[in-house]
Amino acid sequence: GQSLEQPSEVTAVEGAIVQINCTYQTSGFYGLSWYQQHDGGAPTFLSYNALDGLEETGRFSSFLSRSDSYGYLLLQELQMKDSASYFCAVRGNTGFQKLVFGTGTRLLVSP
């Protein structure tokens, strides 16, 4: 089976940097993805890591360590609009694009 753990809630202030961690246990591993979901909205894809290291996309970066079964999403220069839920998701070693999602981290950004 597969399971992912992430903190339930993180708070930060505008302009700060915040890191959302994700640890996973999987029988196979093909990559770690991150999705953002605003209240009442659809989840949207943010980033993907298949190999160890840091992937940067603007203010957001994602890191993966396969040996530690660990990854994180780093959000810099936080803005109020970054208040949302963030989900990590693992793709197992299958031929399908099937994901297992974590329970989500709610990020609250205050002024």
Added chain:
Amino acid sequence: DVKVTQSSRYLVKRTGEKVFLECVQDMDHENMFWYRQDPGLGLRLIYFSYDVKMKEKGDIPEGYSVSREKKERFSLILESASTNQTSMYLCASSLQTRGNQPQHFGDGTRLSIL
């Protein structure tokens, strides 16, 4: 942009009814998925389909079935709705390639079973 459209934003049904949730995507994606989302539990996969008439069980398929008669449409069926199926239901689609392909989600259907 990929558009995934779910037929209803809100739906109220009664216990024992047969309920159909419809999802349509406009990008010729091979894969389509149905999830339910509950507070504290994240997104859990109910069923997915990788081609017309093909389906695979996800992690929580009990009490549900699916239909994919056309590539663009994926239906979730609650055979006999029960109160514990009250939830937010999300449909998603993606391309089927060897590399990673992001899933594109619809806005969800909030289903209440009374």
